[in-house]
Amino acid sequence: MKIGELSKRTGLSASKIRFYEDIGLLKMVERKANGYRSYPKEAEVVLNLIVSGQQAGFSLDELKALLPADLSGWQHAHLIDALKQKVMDIEQLQAKLAENKQRLTAILAEIDAKPDDMDCADNAKRVLTQMGLKNDK
Template structure:
């Protein structure tokens, strides 16, 4: 199939498909005598895998190491290891985000606890002092 049809099927711009080809991520392409690109049906699957991989947090470099030129050549152990590693990364990020959220909720609570008779600047000093003593 031509690049325009592949772009339509995948929802990707033709320039994005050419980019994936240029960086060696999409290897399922042949050149006709006239120089036009020709893609087998498997190219659609490969592009969908690339897009889903990026949505899952894999970088293009990581995907380049994982996605084989021929989809029949998957390295099972490497794929499992990469997926487990990405899940561990996501778990660590979730813990970090939860911790950050708790800190922000604490600051928000301190700001909202401003006494009615206290000026905003004085409340800011109070909150900053509270945060400073918590870090020590």
């Protein structure tokens, strides 16, 4: 199939498809005598895998290492290891985000606890001092 049809089937722009080809993610392309690209039906599957992989948090380099040149060449153990590692990465990110959320929530609580007779600048100094962030110079 031509790139326009592949673009319609996948919802990806032709330039995005060419990009994936240029960086070596989409290897199944044939050039016709007239210079047009021709893609097998499997190219649609590969592009959908790339998009799904990116949505799951895989980088293009990670996908390049995972995707076989031929869809029949999957390395089961390598794929399972990569998926488990991505789950661990996501769990670490979730823990970091929870920590950041807790820190920001504490800062908001301190800012909201501003005494009525205190202006914003003095309140900022108060909050920073309580958090140990004030740098006295």
